[in-house]
Amino acid sequence: MTLLSPVDGRVHEASATATAGRGHRGVGVDWHEARRIAWALGAAAPVRIETVDITSASGRVATDVARALAPLPGFDSAAMDGWALGPGDGPWRIGDAIPMGSAPDPVVLAAGTARPLTTGGPVPAGTHAVLRSEDGVADGGLLRATRVPSPGAHIRRAGEESAGGEVLVRSGDLLTPPRCALLAAGGHDAVRVRARPRVAALTLGDEVHGRGVPRPGSVRDVFGPSVPPIIVAFGAEAGPARAVPDDLDGTVAALEEAIGGLGGPRADIVVTTGGTAHGTGDHLQAALGLVGARIVIDGVAVRPGHPVMLAVLPDGRVVLGLPGNPLAGLLCLVALGGPLLAGALGRPLPALGTAVAADALPNPTRSTRLVACVRADSGDAAGPARVLALGRQDSAMLRGLASAEAVAVVPPGGVAADETVETLPLPW
Numbered sequence: 001m002t003l004l005s006p007v008d009g010r011v012h013e014a015s016a017t018a019t020a021g022r023g024h025r026g027v028g029v030d031w032h033e034a035r036r037i038a039w040a041l042g043a044a045a046p047v048r049i050e051t052v053d054i055t056s057a058s059g060r061v062a063t064d065v066a067r068a069l070a071p072l073p074g075f076d077s078a079a080m081d082g083w084a085l086g087p088g089d090g091p092w093r094i095g096d097a098i099p100m101g102s103a104p105d106p107v108v109l110a111a112g113t114a115r116p117l118t119t120g121g122p123v124p125a126g127t128h129a130v131l132r133s134e135d136g137v138a139d140g141g142l143l144r145a146t147r148v149p150s151p152g153a154h155i156r157r158a159g160e161e162s163a164g165g166e167v168l169v170r171s172g173d174l175l176t177p178p179r180c181a182l183l184a185a186g187g188h189d190a191v192r193v194r195a196r197p198r199v200a201a202l203t204l205g206d207e208v209h210g211r212g213v214p215r216p217g218s219v220r221d222v223f224g225p226s227v228p229p230i231i232v233a234f235g236a237e238a239g240p241a242r243a244v245p246d247d248l249d250g251t252v253a254a255l256e257e258a259i260g261g262l263g264g265p266r267a268d269i270v271v272t273t274g275g276t277a278h279g280t281g282d283h284l285q286a287a288l289g290l291v292g293a294r295i296v297i298d299g300v301a302v303r304p305g306h307p308v309m310l311a312v313l314p315d316g317r318v319v320l321g322l323p324g325n326p327l328a329g330l331l332c333l334v335a336l337g338g339p340l341l342a343g344a345l346g347r348p349l350p351a352l353g354t355a356v357a358a359d360a361l362p363n364p365t366r367s368t369r370l371v372a373c374v375r376a377d378s379g380d381a382a383g384p385a386r387v388l389a390l391g392r393q394d395s396a397m398l399r400g401l402a403s404a405e406a407v408a409v410v411p412p413g414g415v416a417a418d419e420t421v422e423t424l425p426l427p428w
């Protein structure tokens with residue numbers, strides 16, 4: 001299959017391991033490669049475009065070129081508080097003050113006259129220079145300069161930042177607050193952007209209960225309170241997760257409902273939890289086939305989380321199947337959902353961080369191991385973060401991740417004390 005590269009944005013053939021897919025009975029797709037594939041699937045997914053007010057456009061990605069609608073700045077103005085000076089070396093006769101917000105006076109400022117104004121005020125036609133307030137003395141209606149300004153001093157010229165029609169923002173640019181400010185300065189009220197992907201979250205499992213203390217045999221749903229806020233933290237939209245019964249028909253119906261928009265808006269991306277393994281109660285893979293999805297990743301070489309799945313619908317929309325074990329599901333959402341949503345939002349693949357292992361981080365497996373860590377006190381605030389593994393991070397547990405300040409990405413073979421280790425950016 002063809003995929004966009006997160007590195008150069010060009011189309012590449014996906015690796016054989018990725019398309020072979022049958023990951024988790026073997027060791028699975030390399031974890032770093034899986035992140036790149038997740039990003040590329042998101043980047044290749046269909047894009048919805050919307051127009052948003054410039055005051056709420058920060059963080060979005062522009063889909064059109066935006067040009068200055070007028071020269072920037074729009075008129076010649078004072079760069080300092082003081083006086084607009086007509087020609088001559090002074091003294092100048094002081095005329096009327098120029099109010100802020102008034103239109104530039106077309107009456108030429110005569111030689112030997114000056115008009116008080118403040119920073120940003122429009123200089124009258126024929127202004128020779130602006131004299132700063134600290135460089136002049138006004139006395140009896142006459143102004144004398146203690147330092148005569150050179151011609152054009154302290155005048156901001158119309159169009160000196162941009163001529164009308166110059167490109168201010170390109171299609172694909174992330175609208176940072178300064179870019180939103182620039183667009184506003186250039187006269188824009190609204191901007192066309194990629195819509196935030198709408199994500200439907202489905203929690204699979206008959207044993208999963210949404211409220212209270214579960215009876216023995218049941219578990220309390222941990223994904224309803226955690227998956228939607230992580231999706232939102234990544235910049236997408238997510239409503240409440242929907243509980244789905246553990247049977248094939250129920251799983252197919254829930255997927256169809258999310259994809260087709262029955263009972264709500266159509267999802268751009270579907271995230272499921274549970275049902276990824278190949279036990280008798282695991283129907284995700286079969287259900288994906290029945291809704292026409294093609295499985296791109298079926299297992300990743302990562303612990304925990306190896307049964308994670310990525311599938312693509314015929315129109316390019318993506319389904320991310322998270323494993324049901326709580327730690328595994330959440331780490332897969334952060335590790336693969338983050339890149340997937342970044343791609344769908346038009347952003348680059350999120351970079352991994354680095355830290356120094358304060359103690360050895362063993363990894364006897366052939367997979368990447370994700371380890372919840374705290375920051376160890378290095379005694380050197382300016383130095384790199386040092387990290388120490390937490391306890392209670394079995395795949396079915398949560399206490400380790402709940403205390404984590406970092407997640408170390410430990411390669412097969414492990415990392416020795418004082419060695420550098422990659423870290424996963426956390427969205428909280």
Ligand SMILES: Nc1nc2c(c(=O)[nH]1)N[C@H]1C(S)=C(S)[C@@H](COP(=O)(O)OP(=O)(O)OC[C@H]3O[C@@H](n4cnc5c(N)ncnc54)[C@H](O)[C@@H]3O)O[C@H]1N2
Pocket residue numbers: 024203204205207208219220221222223224273274275276277278279282305306307322323324325326328395396
């Ligand atoms: N024979 C094999 N069994 C399992 C394998 C395997 O390779 N071969 N992999 C194990 C691993 S690793 C994981 S992870 C899980 C993945 O299982 P599923 O994605 O199919 O998830 P479930 O079977 O539905 O549930 C697993 C576990 O997680 C609990 N769970 C599920 N959803 C929730 C929820 N919303 N809130 C709280 N807890 C949840 C569920 O009760 C199970 O305990 O498969 C292993 N088995």
Ligand code: MOO
Pocket residue numbers: 302303304305306307323325328329395396
């Ligand atoms: O890999 Mo499972 O996802 O260990 O819990």
